[in-house]
Amino acid sequence: MASYGNGQNGLELGIQKPAMGSNTVLDPTTSVAPRCPRLDLAMVVTRAAALLMALLSMSLMISAKQRGSLIIFGIEITLYANWSFSDSLEFLVGISAAAAAYSLAQLLLIAHKALKKIPVVPTRRYAWMLLAGDQVFAYAMMSAGSAAAAVANLNRTGIQHTALPNFCKPLPRFCDLSAASIACAFVSCSFLATSTIIDVIWLSNL
Numbered sequence: 001m002a003s004y005g006n007g008q009n010g011l012e013l014g015i016q017k018p019a020m021g022s023n024t025v026l027d028p029t030t031s032v033a034p035r036c037p038r039l040d041l042a043m044v045v046t047r048a049a050a051l052l053m054a055l056l057s058m059s060l061m062i063s064a065k066q067r068g069s070l071i072i073f074g075i076e077i078t079l080y081a082n083w084s085f086s087d088s089l090e091f092l093v094g095i096s097a098a099a100a101a102y103s104l105a106q107l108l109l110i111a112h113k114a115l116k117k118i119p120v121v122p123t124r125r126y127a128w129m130l131l132a133g134d135q136v137f138a139y140a141m142m143s144a145g146s147a148a149a150a151v152a153n154l155n156r157t158g159i160q161h162t163a164l165p166n167f168c169k170p171l172p173r174f175c176d177l178s179a180a181s182i183a184c185a186f187v188s189c190s191f192l193a194t195s196t197i198i199d200v201i202w203l204s205n206l
Contacts, residue, residue, distance in 0.1 A: 039120075039201060040110075046191045047110075049187075054103065055100050061096070061177070062083065066081050066171045067080050081171045089151060099140065102133065102137050131200065134196040138196060141192060148181070148182050152182060156168045
């Protein structure tokens with residue numbers, strides 16, 4: 001600051017220099033992500049596919065019910081198969097419903113951000129949250145599908161060295177619907193795993 005005076009009628013002139021070295025430092029956890037239409041489209045496609053496969057897995061398993069009869073040692077036994085009789089199949093239905101709700105919530109968030117014209121992944125912290133959520137549900141779907149597959153395989157092959165036969169012969173519809181539901185669960189798991197790869201790409205771009 002410099003000042004110049006002249007008698008009683010002083011004239012003051014002030015000059016202020018800009019502060020040196022005042023560069024703004026951005027927090028790496030809250031940095032704004034650049035727009036990437038291809039990643040946005042890939043994220044929408046994978047989450048929509050995961051939602052569809054999870055809904056199919058849940059609906060197919062819920063509809064897996066059938067009555068039949070089986071003859072063992074000349075005795076006819078009436079059979080009734082229902083997905084709710086198995087803890088593993090119930091676990092698959094529950095995880096499929098949770099994964100579908102998670103994928104639907106993410107799609108709604110993407111649509112909301114598109115309307116506001118903001119990035120799908122606005123910050124690095126949000127990308128980490130997506131990565132954690134996608135991994136949790138991918139592993140959950142894999143676990144549920146594996147547990148249900150063990151039960152379905154036991155129903156189809158029977159138990160060796162015992163008199164228990166193949167239950168899928170008198171109950172083909174139940175076994176087919178269960179197998180289709182399990183296949184959809186694994187496909188949904190693969191799409192959720194693909195979403196984690198997209199999350200990693202987002203993190204690398206931030």
